[in-house]
Amino acid sequence: MNRRRYWVLKTEPTNYSIDDLERDRKTPWSGVRSYMARNAMRDMMQMGDTVLIYHSSCDVPGIYGFGQVVSAPYGDPTQFDPESPYYDARADADKPIWQLVDIAFRSKLDEPITLLDLRARPGLKTLRILARGNRVSVTRVSEAEFRIIHAMAVKRGHKG
DNA sequence: GCCAACGTTGGC
DNA sequence: GCCAACGTTGGC
Numbered sequence: 511m512n513r514r515r516y517w518v519l520k521t522e523p524t525n526y527s528i529d530d531l532e533r534d535r536k537t538p539w540s541g542v543r544s545y546m547a548r549n550a551m552r553d554m555m556q557m558g559d560t561v562l563i564y565h566s567s568c569d570v571p572g573i574y575g576f577g578q579v580v581s582a583p584y585g586d587p588t589q590f591d592p593e594s595p596y597y598d599a600r601a602d603a604d605k606p607i608w609q610l611v612d613i614a615f616r617s618k619l620d621e622p623i624t625l626l627d628l629r630a631r632p633g634l635k636t637l638r639i640l641a642r643g644n645r646v647s648v649t650r651v652s653e654a655e656f657r658i659i660h661a662m663a664v665k666r667g668h669k670g
Numbered sequence: 671g672c673c674a675a676c677g678t679t680g681g682c
Numbered sequence: 683g684c685c686a687a688c689g690t691t692g693g694c
Binding site for chain 1 (some may be wrong): 692
């Protein structure tokens with residue numbers, strides 16, 4: 511049994527939010543077009559891993575809820591769809607360039623853990639998403655970092 | 671809207 | 683394979 515891993519998934523809520531994930535229950539995490547983020551999903555993610563859903567480019571950036579990796583990596587279908595903004599003409603069906611995993615909704619926080627909250631925690635200084643200029647939308651969270659964030663969620667009345 | 675800092679591209 | 687230039691991200 512492999513050890514659980516933890517991740518932050520960044521998303522712009524105007525594009526896809528924790529509420530969308532709650533409604534859908536499960537979604538292919540499509541549209542990731544960065545090699546570092548793709549490699550993380552393709553090579554490092556495991557079924558059952560926990561993901562933190564982070565809203566960026568919005569009024570209150572921060573963590574809004576929890577999800578779970580529920581598939582192995584597979585080719586992102588949007589790369590083959592000429593109508594999609596994520597279409598990639600270089601990709602063909604038997605040689606996908608972009609990979610994704612399915613993410614299931616687990617829970618939503620009543621109050622988000624804001625970017626300011628995260629920055630205020632000395633134990634989270636190493637959190638990748640807080641690094642200056644970080645742009646990668648899929649980043650690893652250490653177990654120690656996750657424990658701190660989870661405790662912050664519990665403090666907000668979050669169960670589970 | 672600004673702009674620092676980045677990840678990616680492409681010329682060499 | 684290097685690295686400058688570019689376009690994008692994302693907090694403010």
